Amino acid sequence: MRPILWVPLLLFAALVMALTIGLFLKPREIPSAMIAQPVPAFDLPPLWMSGEGLQSSDLAKGEAVLLNVFASWCAPCRIEHPFLMELADEGIPLYGLNYKDKPEDALAFLGELGNPYRRIGADRDGRVGIDFGVYGVPETYVINGQGQIAYKHIGPILPQNQDQLRQAIKKAAQESPANEKASE
Amino acid sequence: MIPEIGHFSLILALLMASLAAIAPLYGASRNDQRLMSLAVPLMVGQFLFILIAFAALMQAYLVSDFSVLNVVANSHSLKPLLYKISGVWGNHEGSLVLWVLILSLFGSLVGLFGRALPLSFRARVLAIQALITSAFLLFMLITSNPFERVIPAAIEGRGLNPLLQDPGLAFHPPLLYLGYVGLSVAFSFAVAALIEGRLGPLWARWVRPWVLLAWMALTAGIALGSWWAYYELGWGGWWFWDPVENASFIPWLIATALLHSTIVMEKRDALKRWTLLLAILGFSMSLLGTFLVRSGVLTSVHAFAVDPERGLFILILLALAIGGSLALYAFRAGSLEAGGLFAPLSREGALVANNVLLSISAAIVLVGTLYPLFLDAVSGAKVTVGPPFFEISFVPLMVLLLIALGFGPLLAWKRGDIGRALGMLRLAGLAAFLGAGGAYLIWGPGPVMAFLGFALAFWLLGSILTDMGHKAKITQRPFAPMAALGRLRRVPRGIWGMWSAHMGMAVLVLGITASESWMTEKLVLLHPGDATEVADYTMIFQGVEPVGGPNYTAVRGHFTVMKGSHHVAELYPEQRAYSAPPMETTEAAIYPLIMGDLYAVVGDPDGKGGWSARLYWKPLISWIWMGVGLMVIGGGLSLSDRRLRVGAPKRAAITTRPGPQALPAE
Known part of the structure; x- marks a missing residue:
């Protein structure tokens, strides 16, 4: 019996173990540690020299907001983009975190598909993404008026996820002082 | 009624497949002729029943039978006919039916064309094939019944994702499956050889046509998918290293390696264990791809609806099939006698280099695809x-x-003469310089790569x-062009296949390099009448108009393309809004020319009469698909080679192999 012939089997066993764990991680669900936590502190430059960047304080101005992590190289981002445009048209405040991307590519991406974001922070080295626990691009965070993460969606927002996301926004808005005032 | 017939057919197919998995295997170990010869009729039988089920599902789509859940979820009565048909496999359940259909089709083909195989070997190959089929049928019947009814019936369907409504995509999944599933034949051959404990050049000759067939389908399927991404999605790219793209690319890399290692095994009786391992891994990676697409462990554009139950089932299936075959490999491969020896610098050596490089590439793609998942599982970190x-x-x-590819075909078998090969390759070296220089003259400065x-x-x-010149002996004096051509014509088709496929690789590299390095991109805001220079072309924006389609409405832009004063083309890019399900898509307008593609995408209006537009000149981009086309043609040529014709091994089988009786029992 030759030990080297066992290598493929052992490697495969490790793979199956990782896949089993991966299957039960349910990456699309909110890691419980993230909910109700304030967003990590950050201050990112804008995509272009002029214009404003994005800071954590922009996300805690009293109303519920969305933070969307996107990149021009991310294929699934294109799938959810029309829905983001729709949300922006409805007046829902949407902020963008441009993750590990070249600014010129990101601008071209937005030029082609439209810009749904009020402000965009350029996270070129992905540091802020790590603080947020970005698993895969795209990701979308619902943040309430106190700047706490209320809901997290991993992966593209497909038609079947839209209702759930809208409900999360509504719920976060109810917890937010500014939205309450607006609705009164 | 018809959906129930389909459902029952699947159950009958499962019964036949289970019987076909057990009886011939038992028969082969007991040397029972009757049990072994059950394999072929049972295989054909399960194929026919799955075909009935497939036809029943197709019928439900064609008549828009909205009492079937699958049709409600994925079809719409207003959808064009072609997409009603492709809708059958545009979803998880339906694509599984197609998957098992192809699986049993390949099994039947092996049974019907494999008369030359020794009875016990054929019985074992078919039993393994039937085992896989029955596992998938069980999976389908338990977790994903395509014929589930809804009561009361729905009035209208939800429609198919408009991105998937495209002729290119209608045929992308079937081809890909043909490739994925075709690799199952090599897998079954490998497992059967491990059970029998015998493996020689003849095995390589038997398995090679099946690998070629699967490889061709996989190549064409991947190319079609990337072509679809390029012209339908309007993303401007053609390959995104998306997890699901990778899931099809890994088996392709391994199948390519297997294709080359079977040559070594057939000619030189070497690399046996390695070839067996590749044969097992090729299909294993196909299964892994299936798991990744359907379990939702990785996020991707391609992901089907996610259901953890299904994921777990496929994972168990994966663990049993791959784990079982690799365990068998670990126990049995050591007892196979070692093959012929060769010097590192030889044709075999070059093919080993090919295998090593392709396998490392496959491993890298696999690691890159699964790394985020691994790290998450091990440390909880997310990257x-x-x-x-x-x-x-x-x-x-x-x-x-x-x-290495430049050297390989010019080296001799067993012991190559590197000095001689280098001498012959002087012209190729010169061509390399001229190629790089020519690129500079045409496109000017660019990156070193x-x-x-x-x-x-x-x-x-x-x-x-x-190599061609060498085979034609053009250096022979006196120079006789007709004689040289005659020699070229007598070169076996297999060699022509190699030339075509390798040339395809060169063309593919040219396409990738030029389009990545010298692309011109303009992002502009245009008013009707505005002209923009893109590379050597002038694109004049004529305005936009609303248009309607069968199940969408659109705004259509209009560009006139001129080169100097010479009219080249009219381009009509669209922004479409589909009604069911509501979704917007970008239809890029592409005008392919031999030296490159003109590519226009129309964006949003600025509200003041201007429209944003994205205009490209992509040099040589269509060469990517031409190169892949040459590869597939090469595969076809090689498949049509006399030596590989299905009947050819018959005589060899009788003369060089002992009958089944002489085989050692387990």
Whole structure:
């Protein structure tokens, strides 16, 4: 019996173990540690020299907001983009975190598909993404008026996820002082 | 009624497949002729029943039977006919039916064309094939019944994702499945050989046509998918290193390696254990791809609806099939006698280099795809690997592969003469310089890698032409062109296949290099009448107009393209809004020319009469698909080679192999 012939089997066993764990991680669900936590502190430059960047304080101005992590190289981002445009048209405040991307590519991406974001922070080295626990691009965070993460969606927002996301926004808005005032 | 017939057919097919998995295997171990000869009729029987089920599902789609859940969820009465048909496999359940249909089709073909195989070996191959089929049928009947009814019936369907409504995509999944599932034949052959404990050049000859067939389908399927991404999605790219793209690319890399290692095994009786391992891994990676697409462990554009129950089932299936075969390999492969020896610098050596480089590439793509998941499972850290990782690690391997590819075919078997090969390759070296220089003259300065890419492609082309010249003996004096052509015509089709496929590789490299390095991109805001220069072309924006389609409405832009004063083309890019399900898509307008593509996408209006637009000139981009086309043609030529014709091994089988009775029992 030759030990080297066992290598493929052992490697495969490790793979199956990782896949089993991966299957039960349910990456699309909110890691419980993230909910109700304030967003990590950050201050990112804008995509272009002029214009404003994005800071954590922009996300805690009293109303519920969305933070969307996107990149021009991310294929699934294109799938959810029309829905983001729709949300922006409805007046829902949407902020963008441009993750590990070249600014010129990101601008071209937005030029082609439209810009749904009020402000965009350029996270070129992905540091802020790590603080947020970005698993895969795209990701979308619902943040309430106190700047706490209320809901997290991993992966593209497909038609079947839209209702759930809208409900999360509504719920976060109810917890937010500014939205309450607006609705009164 | 018809959906129930389909459902029952699947159950009957499962029963037949289970019987076909057990009886012939038992018969082979007991040397029972009757049990072994059950394999073929049972295989054909299960194929026919799955075909009935497939036809029943197709019928439900064609008549828009909205009492079937699957049809409600994925079809719509207003959908064009072609997409009603392709809708059958545009979803999880339906694509599984197609998957098992192809699986049993391949099993039946092996049974019907494999008369030359020894009875016990054929029985074992078919039993393994039936085992896989029955596992998938069980999976389908338990977790994903395509014929589930809704009561009361729905009035209208939800429609198919409009991105999937495209002729290119209608045929992308079937081809891909043909490739994925075709690799199951090599897998079954490998497992059967391990059970029998015998393996020789003849095995390689038997398995090679099946690998070729699967490889061709996989190549064409992947190319079709990338072509679809390029012209339908309007993303401007053609390959994104998306997890699901990778899931099809890994089996392709392994199948390519297997294709080359079976040559060594057939000619030289060497690399046996390695070839067996590749045969097992090829299909294993197909299964892994299936798991990744359907379990939702990785996020991707391609992901089907996610259901953890299904994921777990496929994972168990994966663990049993791959784990079982690799365990068998670990126990049994050591007892296979070692094959022929060869010097490192030889044809075999070059093919080993090919195998090593392709396998490392496959491993890199696999690691890059699964790394985020691994890290999450081990440490809980969350990371993403983007295209930069793949580009940095993949490109150097391909550079080495292309260099070796120039040498390989010119080296002799067993012991090559590197000095002689280098001498013959002088012209190829010159061609490499000329290629890089020519690129500079046409497109001007560019990144170093661009010139390297051109040099490598021309190096490869030069090497192929040298090989052709060598085979035609054009250096013989006096020079007789007709005699040389005659010699070329007598070159076996297999060699022509190799030339075509390798040339395809060179053309592919040219396409990738030029389109990545010298693309011109303009992002502009245009008013009707405005003109923009894009590379050598002038694009005049004529305005936009609303148009309607069968199940969408659209705004259509209109560009006139001129080169100097010469009219080239009219381009009509669209922004479509589909009604069911509501979704917007971008239809790029592409005008392909031999030297490159003109590509226009129309964006949003600025509200003041202007429209944003994205205009490109992509040099040589269509060469990517032409190159892949040449590869597939090469595969076809090789498949049509006399030596590989299905009947050919018959005599060899009788003369060189002892009958089944002489085989050692377990």
